Amino acid sequence: MILDRRQILLLLPAAAVAWDFVLAGTPEEAPNYNMSSHWWGMLLDITKCIGCGSCVRACAMENDVPDGYFRTWVERYHVEDWHIENPRVDSPDGGKEGFPASGMTGGKNFFVPKLCNHCTDSPCTQVCPVGATFHTPDGVVLIDYNYCLGCRYCIQACPYGCRFFHPERHTAEKCTLCYHRITKGLTTACCEACPTGARQLADLKNPKDPIHAFLKDHTVQVLKPHLATGAKMFYNGLDGSVR
């Protein structure tokens, strides 16, 4: 087919638009993934966390998290003797680049990785006026960015401070548990980057998942259990001072 100059001029803008889609790529499909066969959570082993910040960096890279905001972060706790109600906590830049020496002596120090708890009875999904934030059948709390009004009620309702307002998208934003990865049989970016195995993705519906044996042999806890949110981030070695 021979195109004349007029036809080329007409086709060029269409080709430019089409090229954007070519560059963006087609979203990968996960045809073998059955949502009803999974129930996702995570095991966070405080006794193994060294506060290196690899998880925070990996998350930021994988999910294009804007600077100054965090889908996951690491807190450093310093607890003097019996003063568990007055811990000293810091998290410089979310622990992204690790932690400088604290200079504090005595007491105990430990690191606590934090992320969305993907609660079963999540206060954030309850308050969303349009249902833009929702539960997937496999137990993950997600946000529909094309639907979110940006009212920020969910940010207020999250007891763990896990949500933020995306400065460019102007919607609420949070950890997706790397849903784009876990539905393809991969683990989350933070779990993959953790050098000590302090974070382990867990499929609570899979009887072969090592989480079940771990839960049987260890004393685990969730954050703020009194709020009855049905949090699915299980912490091993969680100190009573952790908020």
Add this chain to the structure above:
Amino acid sequence: MEGFMYPNEVELQWSVLIVLYPFLTGLVAGAFILASLERVFRVEAVKPTYRLALLTALAFLIVAPLPLQLHLGHPERSLEMYLTPHRASAMAMFGFVYLWYLMAVLLLEIWLDYRRDIVLMAQSSTGLKRQLYRLLTLGSYDISPGALHVDDRVGLFITLVGIPSAFLLHGYVGFIFGSVKANPWWSTPLMPVVFLFSAMVSGIALVLLVYMVTCAIRRTTIDMNCLDTIAKYLFYTFVIDFTLEMLDLVHRIYEADESFRSLDFMVHTRLFVSQIVLQIFMGTLTPLVLLGLTQFLKFSEQIRKRIYAFAASLTMIGIFAMRWNVVIGGQLFSKSFLGYTTYKMAFVTREGLLPAIVLLILPFVILYVLVKILPPWHEGNVATIQADGID
């Protein structure tokens, strides 16, 4: 920032515009409840303010959603709240409460009350004005005694429905905050009740001020019986409101749960001026004492007028400070209870002080227009004089 905040908490999410929103809806609910006193409870003394209170409520209700709209990250999606509401969300259901109140209660009640005047003005005016009034009649020109009687009965029914609706309107705003279990500053079952009574206080104070100002502008004599009665209601409602707020405070102090030290620190530092000075001493105790004095001592008319105007102005400041302390105060401390942040209000930004000031002035501009179109006073009103002649 002081102490430790979760990293995403450093930025405040709800600005001065969200302070305005409960303040404005509170004024609406309060003004309407005052208006319904005359209609339902036959408190004849407040009759001169009946229509003015309704128009004031409408002017503020029209502006009430604007601060929310300005605040949204995607205002173009706001209608989704009506089209695909999430029924478990307090905020989504509030949209319907608002719409119900605006369409089914306030607009209908005003229209029924003004229908005779509108018809008469449509007949007596000319040009564009005539077209406007013809439009406002909605095609209903029957002002026979029988039709007016029906208007009156339906109007009374709407007011009866309107009182619980006004309670719902502002009680629900309190629920939006009171149901957030993540935030101990907000999470209390008393919140809707406190919001409701503070709404009544602010609405009554507003109508009192608007009535005094309109009388001054029109150079007419203030009906002192009306003013005294409004001031009396303001005083009694204020006593209940203050009691509820103190009950909440005493309960928090005595219970002293895990959040108490954090909240206590805030009240003594970051919120000291807005809570202790502006809200409690200046905006509550002072007007309460002043209004209380007028109930028990005999003052001249002139002094009473001054006391009422001063007390009502302080009341407005106090209620605004209360909204500020709830909305902004609730975000100044970390949900870890280990740190505090500050709120820096910008001036010329979408959520800054300037739009807030404009949104506070706008209801008065709308009220001015409404009063011009639908004069709330009987004397000197052409339509009323004509109608009285017809009657």
